[in-house]
Amino acid sequence: MPDALLETRQLRKRFGGLVATDDVSVEILTGELHAVIGPNGAGKTTLVAQLAGEMQPDSGEILFACHDVTRLATAERVSLGLARSFQVTSVFREFSALDNVALAVQRSVGHSFHFWHAARREPALREPAEALLTELGLAARLHVPAGNLSHGEKRTLEIAMVLATKPRLVLLDEPLAGMGPEDSKRMVQTLAALKGKVTIVLIEHDMDAVFTLADRLTVLVYGRVIATGAPGDLRSNEAVRRAYLGDEAE
């Protein structure tokens, strides 16, 4: 069996009477694109927040690259190579697209207690950022303030920022949220191109995208994992159909 890059063991998180994460144990294998699906309120976003270190689980463990990261701060997890994007677009609106990515690059090249040299003139920051944006198809939009980019471009910019931190695993929280069919298609292509280069955990509602892209799926319902497996196996899984896919198919 290949090594798990990210693993959760009996993860639990409750908000008052609501158990948002209920005994979740999943293994994300090195190099795979692992989708996490589930109806609204299944606890997907809560799970991502715990994996990224923004929220502490009540109990259970999170292991990343053989480290117990359960109590580590976000910054330390990023240093180990675990980065996330957001469901709601989160960029630096006043900065240009290039500045956004260059700031993320800056994180990957050591601390930022440099007080003298102009950051916008440092090739070490600008060149990798420009290369990443070009690769993702934003070469013509480098100097546009991020706030003025289209929705699809902003989502792509976010992917670029996540990649700029040189992660081993990226958590993508609904990268297709709010996109039209054209943008969705482009994003699916982008993700397909990324697949294999970096381990991806993809939270997504768009079933077509999920079944096109994912190597394996985990299905969450009411905070519980009800099934894990390859897309083909899960399509025929009765519990999954009833809990989730059934609603979509009708």
Place this chain on the structure above:
Amino acid sequence: MKSASKGLVVTAATLATLALLPPVSLVFGQDFYIDLFTRIMIFAIAAVSLDLILGFGGMVSFGHAAYLGIGSYAVGILAFYHIDNGFLQFGVAILASALIALFIGWVSLRTSGIYFIMITLAFGQMIYFLGESVNQFGGDNGLNIERHSRFAALLNLDKPTALYYFVFAWLVFCLGMGWRLVESRFGMVIRGAKSNETRMLALGFRTFRYKLVAFVISGAMAGLAGALLANLTLFLSPNIMHWTRSGEIMMMVILGGMGTLIGPVIGAIAYLVLENLLSGFTEHWQAILGPFLVLVVIFSKTGLLGAAGAWRAKSSHA
């Protein structure tokens, strides 16, 4: 014109005007203006220091006059004990302000928004009341400072013109430092934290420590302004630490234009010149200054600097 080069032109013009002011005012026999503009430049340094954290870092510190006071008291207290070595006085002023900013920032930066404003205000008031209660150094009556800081034989701050250029040099130094700072990697981090702190954290930046260092730099710079102010007024008074003074410094920043370096300088000039002119006409000068400030803020979110830019853009279209 690109906004960066426009900023440079405004900065150069402002500094050139300030550099030429003493000889011109001496020619016209109006040496009163040398005192006024020394004071203005000192407050400009304080406003620039506040803008570093407020305009660039999004930290609304409402206790900035405290550092002005600490710098001022450092000079005054040392002078009280007949220690008038300027290097020592200014060193202590800057270091003491930095240390107190380190403590205040370390506590306050755990909060944000309205809580941050309130905590910095509370610390500012604490220091104000401390100054008011130490009777040995004058309490609320204040205390005269016997002599100016002594630096070297060449620099005699007893002469108003010498003091003026001494302050001017510090202002230029602070603007230069501030410019390097906001353009640096460090500057990008604090500007990123202002723009979207959640994003910065997710990218793995420990924003707290960057913001804290910015807060300390800002406090130290305001402390420097305090040391200069003590040399101008030769008088220590807790009044310079009153919370309304913190409000005035913030008003200068907002009036001139937050998030630019020359903005706070323009703001300090506009605020103090208006105060001076209006108080010559009427004792109710605040009734005129107040509405003026409100109008500037309503019609230009980027202060006088932004308003002037917009007006020029409009007139060049016509």
